[in-house]
Structures are given as C-alpha cells and as structure tokens.
Amino acid sequence: MATMRISIARHGANPLRPASGNGNFTYFRPGVAQPSKWHQHRSLSTSTSTSPSPAGPPIKSPVIFSGIQPTGVPHLGNYLGALREWVKLQDSAEEGTKLLFSIVDLHALTVPQDAKQLRTWRREAFATLLAVGLDPKRSTIFYQSSVPAHTELMWILSTVASMGYLSRMTQWKSKLQLPEDASLEDSEARAQLRLGLFSYPVLQAADILIHRATHVPVGEDQRQHLEFSRYTANSFNHLYGDIFPTPEALISPAKRVMSLKEPNNKMSKSHADPKSRILLTDSANEIKKKVKVALTDSEPKISYDPTNRPGVSNLIEILSHFEGVTCQEIASEYETASLRSLKEHVGSRIADSLAGIRERYLGIMDDKSGYLDSVAREGGEVAQASADLTMRKVKKAMGLA
Structure with a gap:
C-alpha cells in the first residue's frame, strides 16, 4: 500500500475543510475506498514554526487523539472506519507527531455494566488495538480511567459548557430512542435521562483537550461531538486565555459498513443476530x-x-x-x-x-508474560504526564495554582 500523506495547515485553512462556504467538513464521494483528497493530505507536517493558529495557542507539533469504547472485540465496521485509519496515521506521521489512542471505558458507564464483563471487554479491546498494528513505541495506548485528569478537566469544562448546546445533541436522544426533536421539556425525556449520558460530550471534549489535541480522526457521525469540543475549547480560551488548541477533524474516508442482516442499518454489536x-x-x-x-x-x-x-x-x-x-x-x-x-x-x-x-x-x-498489562501501564503513565502538563496550565490560568 502506498504511503498516504495528510498535510495539516497550522496558519490558515485546514486542507480537510472547504476553503470557503459554511465551514462544514469535507464530504467524501460514496463508493470510493480511498478518495483522492485523503491521498493528497495524509502527511502530518511538523514545521518548527510557532505562529498562532486562528484560534487557540501556538501549535508546535500535531497531537492526534482518538478513542474507542470497550465493547469487546471490535467488528469490521470499527476496523474500516476507525482502527485501520489510526494505524495509517501512525505509520505515515512524521517525527514529532504525538499520537494517543484510548480505550474510553468511562464512557461505557452511561449504561449499567456488569463489572466482570467490563473487565473482559476492556482487555479484549486493548488487545485488538495492538493486534491491528498500533505500536506502543510510536503511539500512546491507554485506558481512559487510568488518567484521572480526564474527569478532572470534565468538571472544569462543565463550568463553561452550554446546557442549550447539550440539549440539542443527538447522543442522548438516540441512546434513549427518542425522536430527534425531543427536548428537556418532554416529561419522557426527563424521566429517562441521566446526567452522565447528557454530559457525555463534555467528557469527550475533556478526552481531547486534556492532551491539547490538534487533530481527531472521527467518522462522519461524530462530527457533532467534535464541533462541541471546538466550541468548548473556544469558550474556555475566551474566559481564561489561550490554553487549548481548537481541534480539527480528520474525517475517515471509509463509508459506513452496514449490517449483513439489515443492510439499511449500520453494523453493530447490539444487533441480536x-x-x-x-x-x-x-x-x-x-x-x-x-x-x-x-x-x-x-x-x-x-x-x-x-x-x-x-x-x-x-x-x-x-x-x-x-x-x-x-x-x-x-x-x-x-x-x-x-x-x-x-x-x-x-x-x-x-x-x-x-x-x-x-x-x-x-x-x-x-501471552502469560503480562505484556498487555505492561503496555497499558506504561501508556497510562505517558498519558498522565501529558494530562498533568495541561492541568498545570489550566489551574494556573484559573487561579487554582
């Protein structure tokens, strides 16, 4: 497979976004496995320039973050839409690019979990990240819950996050199988909704911003969450100074993989068959x-x-x-x-x-040598150090240190 390059602009338009218009992310043509625009922009530039980006602090080198929930072994759709792209980013990124990939196990708690099952699913998901080709020597791979700063920053971001914005998000509505026009005024919505599910996007924003990520590989269905993270970063920066870069989306070129039994629906592990x-x-x-x-x-x-x-x-x-x-x-x-x-x-x-x-x-x-656990432990330590650096900046800016 030929090496693909994504050129990431720091001082102006993002090549993965339109140069003009309404600012929506680039859409890729259906049916093309590797669209030409993806080929043209698959290298992560690590220029030493530190000129300010349009919003947020100066960016010295790209930082890429993404995560996957621990639902056990991922399926083909997860692989083509996310995991394979993570490996391509890792293998094509230039020296200096920081890559972090996480098993976001705290997100799994928005629905009740059996403790024994969750432990198993966490290990299975982590082992899969290694099996698909993520290299611990090149990428930081860790469990979200092993880095307490993710939830610490979530609380801080909750003080600037918009309730109105969160109420319009589709995440909690789809999870509760409510119509898209459902609102907090609906008694049925209020009866079912839990704070963790409602504030899920705030934790997702914290996952990204705690490592001061500049780029986030996401599928088309996650654009709304990335936009919320951008909004939250800008809200914090407006109040306390330029701490967080405004993260850009790297939209996966992979079209959604559909169910083999219900091809009008996305492939999912929640399907009974x-x-x-x-x-x-x-x-x-x-x-x-x-x-x-x-x-x-x-x-x-x-x-x-x-x-x-x-x-x-x-x-x-x-x-x-x-x-x-x-x-x-x-x-x-x-x-x-x-x-x-x-x-x-x-x-x-x-x-x-x-x-x-x-x-x-x-x-x-x-493997009986403890390899998986050692990779997870070392990855957690590196991720914690990354998060601590951000939290020191955040606390100083807010007067907490």
Whole structure:
C-alpha cells in the first residue's frame, strides 16, 4: 500500500475543510475506498514554526487523539472506519507527531455494566488495538480511567459548557430512542435521562483537550461531538486565555459498513443476530459463513445501487475498502457474475485480510508474560504526564495554582 500523506495547515485553512462556504467538513464521494483528497493530505507536517493558529495557542507539533469504547472485540465496521485509519496515521506521521489512542471505558458507564464483563471487554479491546498494528513505541495506548485528569478537566469544562448546546445533541436522544426533536421539556425525556449520558460530550471534549489535541480522526457521525469540543475549547480560551488548541477533524474516508442482516442499518454489536456482523477475531470459516447468508435480493445481475439494492451494495462497498477500487468498478467486473460468486470472493477477501489480526490477537490474549498489562501501564503513565502538563496550565490560568 502506498504511503498516504495528510498535510495539516497550522496558519490558515485546514486542507480537510472547504476553503470557503459554511465551514462544514469535507464530504467524501460514496463508493470510493480511498478518495483522492485523503491521498493528497495524509502527511502530518511538523514545521518548527510557532505562529498562532486562528484560534487557540501556538501549535508546535500535531497531537492526534482518538478513542474507542470497550465493547469487546471490535467488528469490521470499527476496523474500516476507525482502527485501520489510526494505524495509517501512525505509520505515515512524521517525527514529532504525538499520537494517543484510548480505550474510553468511562464512557461505557452511561449504561449499567456488569463489572466482570467490563473487565473482559476492556482487555479484549486493548488487545485488538495492538493486534491491528498500533505500536506502543510510536503511539500512546491507554485506558481512559487510568488518567484521572480526564474527569478532572470534565468538571472544569462543565463550568463553561452550554446546557442549550447539550440539549440539542443527538447522543442522548438516540441512546434513549427518542425522536430527534425531543427536548428537556418532554416529561419522557426527563424521566429517562441521566446526567452522565447528557454530559457525555463534555467528557469527550475533556478526552481531547486534556492532551491539547490538534487533530481527531472521527467518522462522519461524530462530527457533532467534535464541533462541541471546538466550541468548548473556544469558550474556555475566551474566559481564561489561550490554553487549548481548537481541534480539527480528520474525517475517515471509509463509508459506513452496514449490517449483513439489515443492510439499511449500520453494523453493530447490539444487533441480536451475531451473523449481522463480522468480528476481527472471527475465523475464516465463520467469516465466509456470515457473508454467505448475508441478506441480498433475487435480482440476477450485480449492480451498485445503495437505495434499491442495499444488501448487494454493502458487499460491494466492503470489497472496495479492501481492494482499493471504486464500487462502480467492482459492479462492472461482477455484472454478469452470480451473487454466490460475489459472496465467495467477499468472504475470502475479508478472511485473508483479517487473518493476521486474528492471529496476533490470540497470541496477545494467550501471552502469560503480562505484556498487555505492561503496555497499558506504561501508556497510562505517558498519558498522565501529558494530562498533568495541561492541568498545570489550566489551574494556573484559573487561579487554582
């Protein structure tokens, strides 16, 4: 795979955002596994210039932060949409770029958790980050809960965060299965809503800002949360001085991977049918069986039509991620082929691509030397040192030190 470069501008327009217009993040063309704009901007520049950015303090070097919840072994959608992109960022980042990737286990507490299950899921998620290719010698990998400053900063940011802004966020509404226009005026919403779920975006902002992150790789569905973090950083800076950079989004080029059983919905571990998703630790045989029974349709020819043929289109999109060609090219190649042959190829391609991850994951989980725990401990120490530096600046600016 050719090295891809993201050029990050510090003094002016972000190349991943439009140069003019309403300021929305760049949207990538559907069906293209690696859009050209992503190729053009995949290098993290580490210029020694320290001129001020448009908002926030001077930025000497990029700091990249992202996190994933501990729900056990991630699925294919998590990998293509986030984890694989993290590894690409790590492997292409220039010297001086600071990379932090976290198992955000405190976020998991917005719903009740079984303690034993959560311990297992945390380890499984951490082992997966190592298995997909994150290198502890290059990236800081840690559990969110091992760095108390995340929650300390959350409280401080809560003093500047807007209740009105939080009430308009979609996170708590979707979790409670409420309509998008639900508000705090609704008695049903008030009865179900807990403070932790409502203030989830404040903790997410603290995760990013505690390390003074300049860039956050996110999926398209997380743009709203990143905008809240930017808003909160600017609100704090306005009151107390330039402490936090205004973080920019690195939008993943990967189109959402949909459920194999309900292709109009995103692939999820919450779906009752385990055949709806492919886990990164599934065996080759399990993967092929799941793809074989994936919901498609009865039309004889292969075509790419997400609206009218979501099942077939989902398989084509998955294949495009691995083969680096457009969905239209795949559809043309398989136009006269049978659905069975397409499924066989997709299943084999996924299985071959994930085989190494599965092998490394099993080796890490079977390791008796304490490797996983030592990486987590060392990562936590590095992350804590990063967070302490920020908290010293924050406390001094606020008169707490």
